[in-house]
Amino acid sequence: MADDLPAPDLRIEGGTILTLDAASEPIETGFVDILGGRITAAGPVSDRPATSARRVIDASGSVVLPGLVDAHTHLFQVAARGLGDGLGLAEWLRTHMIPLALALRRTEMVALTELAALHALRSGTVAAVNHHYGGFREPEDAVAVAGAMERVGLAGAVARMMVGERTAAADAFGLPAANFGYTNAQEIEFTAEAMRAKADGPVAVWPGPANVAYCSEEILLAGADLARQYGVRWHTHAAEDAFAVEVTRRHQDGRRTLAVLEDLGVLDSDATLAHAVWLDDAEIELAATRLPHLVHNPLSNAYLGSGTMRLTELRSRGVRLAAGSDGCAVAGQDMFTVARFGALLQRVAATDASVISVGDMIQLIAGGGARALGTGTGTIAPGERADLIVVNTSSLHHEPVNDPLATAGWFATGLDVSTVVVGGTPVLDEGSITTVDEAEVRARGLAAARAVMARL
Ligand SMILES: [Zn+2]
Structure with missing residues (x-):
């Protein structure tokens, strides 16, 4: 190797590198070089540049x-x-989440966002799509929430929830009138305003229509249109449970979720659709043809009794898949738990252990997630964005490490993550958060949670 290569900003070395490239083997005693926010080299330490x-x-x-x-x-x-x-x-939405969202003040949602972002980072999450609906959903709210993620160091996007005018389908959901404070025109303008304000920030604002089941066609169309206009993705809830699909069929001339999006001309790779649990064969065909990003939330779907995604069929058809936690309130936001539980759920559904490995799930979370965000391929390779994590596998609950990827998937938790590098910057640096005063963020977050709960 040449000695005149520019000096890397950061080198991580000595561990087993799991590049998550399709065919690659673990690199024992490897290194990763990072310069200017990108990975510049990776391989065995014996091949390390002299610089x-x-x-x-x-x-x-x-x-x-x-x-x-x-x-x-x-x-x-x-x-x-x-x-x-x-x-x-x-019932969970009506009883807990919507009253909470409507009661939130901006300072509280910022404090809570920082608290949850801190937990996400400490658990090995480098980026999130934060579908946000707290407070009055003024443009400044989405901008403030994006700012909170940036301060803590979590990358990704705030998908500003768009609701618009109350529809008959929203009545069927039993959503309170207070949830529908704006006209469609206001909703669209507020979203555009927030998107413009964060056009250059590390955390963008995306359009986030609330739900295919009860948003008007105007809101869904506007969401997709704004995404195209600003060169970002858009996000919504789709076919989360049988009830949502039933409401869609009743109010959309018997059509199912993906057919509604297809008929609107918005089912394409700009769409990131959370859940997609209740898809029929024709919708799986549509997903395989139009290639939207489907975001699997196995913990949440199980917690709320929503159902089991047809993940293995979707994978075999080459559908783009990512995964999410769906928030802390539905069994936590540790993506290692999502990986493990997602694999187990598919094996139970198929009564077949061979349908998916935990490594496949980790690959789906890292690679599928990066693709859904449009930030790369979620692998460790030269030229990729330097988003990576160091996970200690030397504790009692890991050893002996026979298969490093299986060990990370089955036995690691967020608590084992020692370093998190986001865009080349160590945000969690050998156990310490570098961006914010962690004790202050926790104290402010807990005070905000107590204050809002006291008003409910
Ligand atoms: Zn959700």
Whole structure:
């Protein structure tokens, strides 16, 4: 190797590198070089360039993975951890989430977003799609929430929830009138305003129509249109449970969820659709043809009794898949747990252990998530964005490490993550958060949760 290569900003070395490239084997005692926010080299330490790095992180006893992406979450819901256990989706929303969202003040949603973003980062999540609906949903709210993610160091997007005028389908959901404070025109203008304000920031604002089941066609069309206009993706809830599909069929001339989007001309790779649990064969065919990004939320779907996504069929058809936690209030936001539980759920559904490995799920979370965000392929390779994590696998609950990827998938948790690099910057640096005062963020977040709960 030439000695005149520019010095990397950061070198992570000594651990087992899991590049998550399609065919690659784990690189034992490897290194990753990072310069200007990008990965410049990776391989065995024996091939390391002679140039010394400005900073070296020793990853001995650990695995180094592409960063995990939580492609569907609602960060403010951290305030409602543990509430509504045993309720189904519609009742859980009506009883807990919508009253909480409507009661939030901007300072509180910012404090809660920082708290949940901190937890996400500490658990190995480098980026999230934060589908946000707290407070009055003024443009400034989405901008403030994006700013909160940026301060803590979590990348990704705020999908500003768009509701618009109350529809007959929204009545069927039993959503309160207070949820529909704006005309469609206001909703669209507010979204555009927030998108313009964050056009250059590390955390963008996306259009986030609330739900295919009860948003008007005007709102769905406008969401997709704004995304095209600003060169970003758009996000919505789609076919989450049987009730949502039934409401769609009743109010959309018997059509199902993806058929509605197809007929509107918005089912394409700009669409990131959370859940897609209740798809029939024709919708799977549509997904395989139009290639939207479908975001699987296995923990949430199980917690709320919503159903099991036809994930293995979708994978075999080449459908684009990512995964999400769906927020802290539905069993947590540790994406290692999502990986493990997602694999188990598919095996139970198929009564066949061969349908998916936990490594496949980790790949779907990192790679599928990066693709859904449009930030790369979620692998460790030269030229890729430097989003990666170091996971300690030298504890009692890991050893012996026979298969590093299987060990990370089945036995690691967010608590084992020691370093998180986002866009080349160590945000969690060998155990310490570098961006914010962690004790202050926790104190402010807990105070905000207590304050809003006291008003409910
Ligand atoms: Zn959701």
